[in-house]
Amino acid sequence: MSDTIKVSVIGASGRMGSTVCQAVEDAPDTELVGRYDVGDDLGDLGGADVVVEFSVPDSSPANVAYCVDRGVSVVVGTTGWDESRLETLRAQVEQAPEGTGVLIAPNFAIGAILMMSFAQQAARFYESVEIIELHHPGKVDAPSGTAARTADLVGAAREEAGLGDVPDATTHDPHGARGARVHGVPVHSVRLLGLVAHQEVLLGGEGEQLTIRHDSFDRVSFMPGVLEGVRNVRQHPGVTVGLEHYLGL
Numbered sequence: 001m002s003d004t005i006k007v008s009v010i011g012a013s014g015r016m017g018s019t020v021c022q023a024v025e026d027a028p029d030t031e032l033v034g035r036y037d038v039g040d041d042l043g044d045l046g047g048a049d050v051v052v053e054f055s056v057p058d059s060s061p062a063n064v065a066y067c068v069d070r071g072v073s074v075v076v077g078t079t080g081w082d083e084s085r086l087e088t089l090r091a092q093v094e095q096a097p098e099g100t101g102v103l104i105a106p107n108f109a110i111g112a113i114l115m116m117s118f119a120q121q122a123a124r125f126y127e128s129v130e131i132i133e134l135h136h137p138g139k140v141d142a143p144s145g146t147a148a149r150t151a152d153l154v155g156a157a158r159e160e161a162g163l164g165d166v167p168d169a170t171t172h173d174p175h176g177a178r179g180a181r182v183h184g185v186p187v188h189s190v191r192l193l194g195l196v197a198h199q200e201v202l203l204g205g206e207g208e209q210l211t212i213r214h215d216s217f218d219r220v221s222f223m224p225g226v227l228e229g230v231r232n233v234r235q236h237p238g239v240t241v242g243l244e245h246y247l248g249l
């Protein structure tokens with residue numbers, strides 16, 4: 001392997017993809033060799049060592065499979081990777097050339113990764129928990145991948161601690177005002193002009209509340225994490241979910 005990592009970006013015209021192209025061009029140890037967006041022939045992926053994929057939930061699995069089939073490791077930021085999609089991907093990676101790695105990260109911002117970890121740690125101490133995620137109105141998926149992952153981590157920690165359902169007397173909710181339930185955790189999605197990506201985890205106990213909040217004010221907040229993924233994905237063969245596994249968290 002040479003020192004410079006050749007990187008192609010799929011979804012390169014999008015909000016995230018274009019920011020990633022700039023970050024790859026600016027970093028001293030990466031070279032941008034391909035930009036692909038909807039309708040483009042992925043061809044030989046520009047001869048990339050690593051592909052970064054930020055497209056849409058319904059297209060991401062096919063894009064990632066294309067790379068994996070060719071033994072090209074992928075850093076995936078696109079959301080929507082539920083357990084059944086992950087299972088299919090794991091089977092594809094098993095058939096791929098040895099050493100192929102895929103990193104699927106619902107959120108690359110260090111603060112968001114810490115927020116999820118803190119929420120997971122705190123979950124067993126509180127009877128009540130709710131998640132509020134707030135994003136720009138251009139976002140196509142709800143709840144956010146970060147909120148879904150946080151709810152999974154918190155829900156699993158609650159189960160392990162023997163906590164039951166969150167206390168909630170609601171019996172009449174004709175408009176769905178109590179939000180969605182993900183792994184038993186109420187999740188509320190806000191879409192508002194001016195926002196980028198924000199989340200609060202509210203934990204409530206008798207006479208107290210703990211609020212864990214993270215804000216991404218700019219998409220540059222995701223770039224150190226994306227580059228960390230690019231630099232390390234080939235040393236992590238197979239499928240890894242969450243950048244925390246590369247950070248020793």
Ligand SMILES: NC(=O)C1=CN([C@@H]2O[C@H](COP(=O)(O)OP(=O)(O)OC[C@H]3O[C@@H](n4cnc5c(N)ncnc54)[C@H](O)[C@@H]3O)[C@@H](O)[C@H]2O)C=CC1
Binds near residue numbers: 014037059078
């Ligand atoms: N993991 C993370 O840290 C973050 C993840 N995201 C996720 O990244 C994804 C993209 O977000 P944005 O950039 O804001 O969306 P966007 O809508 O600005 O960009 C998506 C791009 O993908 C392209 N595209 C659509 N279908 C395609 C296909 N079949 N092949 C190649 N390109 C295709 C679109 O033309 C567009 O240019 C979303 O799933 C979002 O939730 C967003 C921010 C951070």
Ligand SMILES: O=C(O)C1=N[C@H](C(=O)O)C[C@H](O)C1
Binds near residue numbers: 079139147197
């Ligand atoms: O679409 C976005 O913008 C974001 N998507 C990811 C998600 O769904 O969690 C990460 C971050 O919240 C920004």
